[in-house]
Amino acid sequence: MIRESNGNVTAHQWSASQQQWINVGTVVDAVGSTGKKVEYNGQSYDYVFDVDIEDGKPPLKLPYNLSENPYERATKFLHDNELPLSYLDNVANFITENTKGATLGQSAQQAGPDPYGTESRYRPGETSQPGAKVLPQKEYLSISAAKYEAIFTKIFGINKNMVSSGRKDVALNPGEESILSSLREALETSKPIPPGALELIVKIVTLWPYGDRLPGLDVLRCLARYPLAAQYSGPRGETLLDVAISVSLPSESPLNENMVMMSTRTLANLFGSADGRSLASSRAEKAISFLERLAGIQGGEAVGRFNRNVLIALMTSALNFAVLVYREKLLTHDQRRRLLVIVGTAMKDQTDSEVLYRALVALGTMLAAAAADADGLKVKEWVRAAKDQGNEARVASVADECLSRAP
Known part of the structure; x- marks a missing residue:
């Protein structure tokens, strides 16, 4: 994630074939940073991020609760919107970084411990972290993105x-x-x-x-x-x-x-x-x-x-x-x-x-x-x-x- 001179936060990923960082999208907003629950599609979330993936198109909604595994939520976001799996680490890291310091029931601006504990926060690619269990899945998935x-x-x-x-x-x-x-x-x-x-x-x-x-x-x-x-x-x-x-x-x-x-x-x-x-x-x-x-x-x-x-x-x-x-x-x-x-x-x-x-x-x-x-x-x-x-x-x-x- 990079904060541009105009204040925007952009997400990038490394392209091995092009040997350069590729701009994935612009993070438009992070509704929920006030500490209040946000309604989205009939459910309450701690955060609802707006992410611009393509110029001229409406931003995509990225809802997230602090009780969730960032990796699971990132996976669901990508597949709901039919985006490449190569963005997975990018999106999961973005969630982790932009909710850092927030605890369940508190806003991101309030000081507090890591919601998963200092030694057990889940980070994509680190499968040995305790507390990073995926099973059992408790939420239903959909395939709803459409042109x-x-x-x-x-x-x-x-x-x-x-x-x-x-x-x-x-x-x-x-x-x-x-x-x-x-x-x-x-x-x-x-x-x-x-x-x-x-x-x-x-x-x-x-x-x-x-x-x-x-x-x-x-x-x-x-x-x-x-x-x-x-x-x-x-x-x-x-x-x-x-x-x-x-x-x-x-x-x-x-x-x-x-x-x-x-x-x-x-x-x-x-x-x-x-x-x-x-x-x-x-x-x-x-x-x-x-x-x-x-x-x-x-x-x-x-x-x-x-x-x-x-x-x-x-x-x-x-x-x-x-x-x-x-x-x-x-x-x-x-x-x-x-x-x-x-x-x-x-x-x-x-x-x-x-x-x-x-x-x-x-x-x-x-x-x-x-x-x-x-x-x-x-x-x-x-x-x-x-x-x-x-x-x-x-x-x-x-x-x-x-x-x-x-x-």
Whole structure:
């Protein structure tokens, strides 16, 4: 972090290829430095930093509580906003530096001990620090960052082609196009979803040709974190989860990995609301069967076996189920074992650190909830293989935590 002559604080990272420091972004503000809790997305935080990543674009929000592990919060921030993992140490160090001296319930301006203790403050890359435990994961993750302009432009373009080709039976009429425009504005400004918008997106992903559904599914996964998504009920009583799964696995068309990835992100994002978590729990059998299909456990070969986006969506969904099990003590013994097998199967031979990290956190959180569920499974074998294949210290660290919990 560098304080510029104009008073701005900029974040930089070293580029080995260019042999120079690259400006990552400008830290605009640190709401919360007064010591008062700050509301963001319905939750209270000690800090909400504004970070400019790209000129001309609104700053990104970086919320943080002093009780959190800076490394975990930095990881969530990067993946929520689809930023490169190479920024991880930068963001985590920024959090550590800009909350230094603050203690729980006090402002950053008040003198006080390190909230983790002088010898146990977590610093990225120092995996041996005591008190740096990751497991169990207690917060649900989402994959919500979106480029709305590109998504909605694509939908309007496809619709225009449908109208010109005579497909007016499924094309959007002017009134529906107006609703779609209102939906884009609502998503961009975090306003309430307009009436009829969810039903309109369901129409796109169910009635449009399979090859044209992807942008509609992208919008659907963005809507999944809203309570109204979990409250949806179709003409035959189908839920939004039923819709997302069925439209991505066609019986007559070749399977599209990106479609499956968007449907899996929809499942992951349902955990963003209490209603969504209730839906995921009540429809756990169908959701777990879907994840088994992705992992190649049933129904055919694995989908996107080495497709990073598919795998991260799968692991995030499994991780959210693990958090649900840990926090709410839900799902049956059989369902929990199946989740463990899904993660263990999908992580085999993987080398991507983010995929492995999320997989291990999911496993470890399940073990923390009920280690007996893993009896007879080769959990330690899976974890040791992941530790050997991962090339980041955080993977090795959480792997060791898993091994300490595995039966």
